[in-house]
Amino acid sequence: MKIGVIGIGNIGGTLARKLSAAGHEVRVANSKGPEGVRSFAQEIGATPVDARGAVEGADLVILSIPFPAVAKLPKDLFDGLPERAPIVDTGNYYPDLRDPHIPELDDGKTESIWVSEQIGRPIIKAFNNILAHSLAELGRPEASPVRIAVAVAGDDAEAKRIVMGIVNEVGFDPVDTGSLAESWRQQPGTPGYCCDYDAETMRNALAEAVPGKAPAIRNQLYDCIGQLSPNPSHADIIHMNRSVHSGN
Structure with missing residues (x-):
């Protein structure tokens, strides 16, 4: 496939690297123009x-930039992208940590709905x-006994199928979250967020998400991040994310 990646930070850059290695025709961009990404490309x-x-x-576009x-x-x-080409939004809203406050999101609008409205196109979350780290280092071949799951939400069944295929190709089990309106279940602060769960556990975590509770978590x-050591391990971060929901 011809895949465009806008944003080459930790997630976008890792996906670009993995998809290029898998044989896709990858084009990368950021806010600095072609020269700003030439070395990475x-x-x-x-x-x-x-x-x-x-x-x-493009056959698929990955949008991996801050809100x-x-x-x-x-x-x-x-406007010129074919309707059949999925746009994948990988972003998250981190007010007070990275992002300025966005009133609509603070009032409870689902993050991916907001992104879709900003770009004027349907998206897949x-x-x-x-x-x-998990995306870069912990992918496993299909049917491996232990495989991390990645949630996928969207309203177009065919677009979602394509994106779930990409999730599988880069080493993870895709889990269907449902419609884009249901993608709040995979936002920061929900039980399935960044916990390295397998598919079954991820499905359970998505089902356990409570509307309106995620911002407080x-x-x-x-x-909790402020209480970790200056250089926390990956295991420390996963333990923190799981513990905040279990109460341990």
Whole structure:
């Protein structure tokens, strides 16, 4: 497939690397233009482009940028993208930690719905509830006895099928979260967020999510992060994320 990746941070960059290694034609972009991504693109065998170059003619686009940057994307950026091409949103809203407050999200609007409204296109929500280390290092071949799950939400069944195939290809079990409106179940502060669960445990965690509870848990996690050592291990972070829901 021809895959455009906008944003080459921890998640977007890792996906670009994995998908290029899998043989896809990958184009990468960020806010600095082609020169800003050229070195990374050469390293992974991708093509450096600007945001429009990432979208033009793509079979799939991965949008992996902070929410304030989403709001600043050109309103016509995706106008030429075929309707059949999925747009994957990997982002999360972190007010007070990274992002300025967005009133609509603070009032409870589902994050992926907000993103869809900003870009004027339907999206698929995926790769937002897995840690960058897990995505980069802990993928396993299909049918492996222990495999981490990644939640996938969206309203278009065919687009979701394509994205779930990508999840599987990069080493994880895709778990269908349901419609885009249900994607709040995989937002920061929910029981299935960044816990390295297998598919069955992930499904249970998604079902246990309580509407309106995630922001308070997310803020609690901010406090917990401050109590970790300056260089916490991956295991420390996973334990913290699981413990805040179990009460341990």
